[in-house]
Amino acid sequence: MKNIIIIGGGIIGLSTAYYLQQEGCKVSVIDKSNISKGASFVNAGYISPSHVIPLAAPGMVGTGLKMMLNTASPFYLKPRFDIDLWRWAWAFKKSATAKHVKKSAPIIKDLTIFSRELYQDMKNSQLFDFHYEQKGMLMCYQTAEFEDKEALIAEVAKAQGLEVKHIGKETLLKMEPELKAKGAFYYLCDAHTTPGDFMQKMHQYLASKGVAFYTNETVLDFNYSGSKIQSVSTSKRNLNFDELVIASGSWSPSLAKKLGIKLLVQAGKGYRINVHRPTGINYPAILAERNTAVSPMAGFTRFGGTMEISGINHNINFKRVKAIADAAKSFYPNITINKDEMRDADCGLRPLSPDGLPFIGRTKKFKNLCFATGHAMMGWSQGPATGKIISEIITDKKPTLKIEGFNPNRKF
Numbered sequence: 001m002k003n004i005i006i007i008g009g010g011i012i013g014l015s016t017a018y019y020l021q022q023e024g025c026k027v028s029v030i031d032k033s034n035i036s037k038g039a040s041f042v043n044a045g046y047i048s049p050s051h052v053i054p055l056a057a058p059g060m061v062g063t064g065l066k067m068m069l070n071t072a073s074p075f076y077l078k079p080r081f082d083i084d085l086w087r088w089a090w091a092f093k094k095s096a097t098a099k100h101v102k103k104s105a106p107i108i109k110d111l112t113i114f115s116r117e118l119y120q121d122m123k124n125s126q127l128f129d130f131h132y133e134q135k136g137m138l139m140c141y142q143t144a145e146f147e148d149k150e151a152l153i154a155e156v157a158k159a160q161g162l163e164v165k166h167i168g169k170e171t172l173l174k175m176e177p178e179l180k181a182k183g184a185f186y187y188l189c190d191a192h193t194t195p196g197d198f199m200q201k202m203h204q205y206l207a208s209k210g211v212a213f214y215t216n217e218t219v220l221d222f223n224y225s226g227s228k229i230q231s232v233s234t235s236k237r238n239l240n241f242d243e244l245v246i247a248s249g250s251w252s253p254s255l256a257k258k259l260g261i262k263l264l265v266q267a268g269k270g271y272r273i274n275v276h277r278p279t280g281i282n283y284p285a286i287l288a289e290r291n292t293a294v295s296p297m298a299g300f301t302r303f304g305g306t307m308e309i310s311g312i313n314h315n316i317n318f319k320r321v322k323a324i325a326d327a328a329k330s331f332y333p334n335i336t337i338n339k340d341e342m343r344d345a346d347c348g349l350r351p352l353s354p355d356g357l358p359f360i361g362r363t364k365k366f367k368n369l370c371f372a373t374g375h376a377m378m379g380w381s382q383g384p385a386t387g388k389i390i391s392e393i394i395t396d397k398k399p400t401l402k403i404e405g406f407n408p409n410r411k412f
């Protein structure tokens, strides 16, 4: 029986544990938290094949530079003297080309569709119950400018075989009476969940199946020689293993550094506000002009957004929280997010790779090390597929999907 250690109990780490446990491996998950917060808890819960365009796309560098000057903008890069940030930014700029988008769109789509199928399988298996609905996502706009922008994006999605309908104001109002928008592109391929609910139930299920959890325990260092890593040292103990998976989200580069590996990942902070009262919102939606996501979750509505590249910190910038509340008001005029709801806002760090594709697979340097990270805005969507692929690699099976695009050894 192979003995596997996974560092990180976010959606990627737990999904990896789920499939490795099913393969009969002995699995342990180490997390420095008690697995109740961070990106995998605050996200919008979308499983979104609609998002086929990687973050590194033409126009993003210009948009980022413009928005850098506005403290309430949905996108922000805090300039700082940090060689890793500038290496990442350079690699991002090089990747932001039309050619890269064309090559990446089918790879991203395949991974996300596969992952949505795996979420459905988990739901059907009834091993643990969780909120999952596939009622699509409305990409809503209020201006002709954004209608045109979104029409181009919808064409890219349609070219990938995804079902997208353009709907006008009247139909939209019937679906979503509270919404003030000119129209929407309706992505029928998307599903949504309630992340905290899923994470808690998955965690409990795995523990009941014998997966060992070392929580509130930080991995500090590794013991390795030649091409094999023998053990990890945590804040409490040393643990040996046959195979190691680094699924540590935005913290993965600092762990990689201890192993002499350069992994280009920056943290992209995002915020969420929960509204625990009836909002009348029926459909998950993205408010295009405001880059804000809206999700009707189990028992509450979540509003989320912003992409703040300002290093590893969980400081809450209230200007950005207020900008999310204002965005909600401008699209749903009857909904006012109050001060208590804003004060309760939380944030999480998306692990951003420079080219918008995750790092999934074995490293060249160590034969018993896999990375599973760098999923950016798509980690919730792509968690189960990533976990499944890592389990296939570790148990020497042919991966269900082609994995070349996710090679963690790729050069930028």
Ligand SMILES: Cc1cc2nc3c(=O)[nH]c(=O)nc-3n(C[C@H](O)[C@H](O)[C@H](O)COP(=O)(O)OP(=O)(O)OC[C@H]3O[C@@H](n4cnc5c(N)ncnc54)[C@H](O)[C@@H]3O)c2cc1C
Pocket: 007, 008, 009, 010, 011, 012, 013, 030, 031, 032, 033, 035, 037, 038, 039, 040, 041, 042, 043, 044, 045, 046, 047, 048, 217, 218, 219, 220, 247, 248, 249, 250, 251, 252, 255, 268, 269, 270, 271, 272, 304, 305, 347, 348, 349, 350, 351, 372, 373, 374, 375, 376, 377, 378, 379, 380, 381, 382
């Ligand atoms: C506001 C917001 C909205 C989002 N919406 C969506 C969405 O709708 N759909 C979607 O697909 N994605 C979405 N995302 C992105 C998604 O949430 C992330 O990509 C995903 O959660 C990343 O998961 P992860 O497991 O890689 O990282 P994390 O969830 O960050 O987990 C990494 C874990 O590693 C642990 N760790 C780190 N270092 C160590 C160490 N040294 N020792 C022990 N433990 C360690 C951490 O404590 C952490 O628990 C959103 C993100 C945000 C912030």
